[in-house]
Amino acid sequence: MPSIICIVIFYRKLNFTIPLTVTSASLVIYFLTPRFESDFSAIEVILIATVPVVAILLAHVFTHLGDFRNRIFYVCVALIGIFARFAFDFFKWMPKNSYLGAKKVIHYFFTSSSSEIAFNLLFFTLLSLFSWFALRPGTDRRSKFLVIASIACFFSFGVSIATNLRMVTNSYRYNEDLFSKQVEGPDFRWLVDVKFIEATKYLKDNTAQDDIFATNVHRYDDDYQAYGSSLIVSSIIERRSYVEAPFYDRRGDRESTPPEFKIRLRTSMDFPNYPSRDLLANMRKEDVKWFVVDLTNTTLRDWEPWATTRFMNEKVAILELAQVPVPSN
Structure with missing residues (x-):
């Protein structure tokens, strides 16, 4: 200037x-x-x-x-x-x-x-x-x-x-070696790993432009301020994500985090491991229809009756959330 x-x-x-x-x-x-x-x-x-x-x-x-x-x-x-x-x-x-x-x-x-x-x-x-x-x-x-x-x-x-x-x-x-080999982070897998690419292709081909997805692909507890994995998925499939949609710029500490974001974060991380009516209701409230599950972050492989598996390989599962009332826990 x-x-x-x-x-x-x-x-x-x-x-x-x-x-x-x-x-x-x-x-x-x-x-x-x-x-x-x-x-x-x-x-x-x-x-x-x-x-x-x-x-x-x-x-x-x-x-x-x-x-x-x-x-x-x-x-x-x-x-x-x-x-x-x-x-x-x-x-x-x-x-x-x-x-x-x-x-x-x-x-x-x-x-x-x-x-x-x-x-x-x-x-x-x-x-x-x-x-x-x-x-x-x-x-x-x-x-x-x-x-x-x-x-x-x-x-x-x-x-x-x-x-x-x-x-x-x-x-x-x-204090690192200047010429040490650079190791790609977990976000890189969505661009090069065939299994992850297959999952994003399925989601993009089988969802509407206005559909919203939730995901557990990023472990927020390990790196609270980072959000790379979820945003990479969102950018590839061109759909909005449940957690980052209103809070994608998250540079503050935990104490300054909006309460609604905490609810969305816990819902996204807990649902693949402990699916429940309350967690499903949290996502329904925001019109979430799909859930992208990173299978390395959960031992479950069946989420009925709260969600139906539409796609699954060794690394990723794509769930369609139930849109009708489900039994209590």
């Missing part, structure tokens, strides 16, 4: 026509492009809208890179961006007990949400102010704005380089 503002000021002849046209077209593309229900990211709009403007900036910058001093300056700016990212990681991962008094505030700043953006903006602001006043006397204001825009570009480039090298800082944090 600093690049866009500064380049528009510098190129007054644009008269905002190009940025406004590109942004408007990007918004149209964004709203007309089909997307998943839980996708609220506007990053596509930002990327599309900034490409032509930043391209103008880069074209102007590269015409001045023939000067050795300019090359050194922009390399230093990129290095400062790299340093800013590594400094952020370093302070964020320091133990809390190493801070006293005012230092606790610093630690909170580095561990709170959006702190990375604020930290980079702080670095960028200080660097820009220094460069603004360090430019030789007589430099016109438009040229100064262009320098600041160039600083934003190369500073962001440095931050991106450091971000892409997170494997190095992650290894430092966890």
Whole structure:
């Protein structure tokens, strides 16, 4: 954004026509492009809208890179961006007990949400102010704005380089071997394991678009804040899930969790092991029709009369929940 503002000021002849046209077209593309229900990211709009403007900036910058001093300056700016990212990681991962008094505030700043953006903006602001006043006397204001825009570009480039090298800082944090083989998590099985693929294909082919499913595929008690498995199933079959539908963004702790989510969580985890009329009623209340059972999380293989098995292999079962009154427990 600093690049866009500064380049528009510098190129007054644009008269905002190009940025406004590109942004408007990007918004149209964004709203007309089909997307998943839980996708609220506007990053596509930002990327599309900034490409032509930043391209103008880069074209102007590269015409001045023939000067050795300019090359050194922009390399230093990129290095400062790299340093800013590594400094952020370093302070964020320091133990809390190493801070006293005012230092606790610093630690909170580095561990709170959006702190990375604020930290980079702080670095960028200080660097820009220094460069603004360090430019030789007589430099016109438009040229100064262009320098600041160039600083934003190369500073962001440095931050991106450091971000892409997170494997190095992650290894430092966890004392791991940098070149150790990466092991895929449990979510990966829904994309590569034939048994799981068969189950999702059956569910997608035999359910209506508005059907809601419940599942025990993710053990929330083991990793409370994670929800990858359920959302992967939901994205593959393009159906809503019972647990995550209203609470897919679950970054708080257990104490801050909505009571309704706790009911849905316990219902999803308990029904495959201890099916009952009450658990079935919880799901009926929310119009849940299907249940995807990860068979590794239960020893049961029959859920009558509360649900009828419509599909089963060695790893997954697809149940259709009873839609009529069932006997009491």
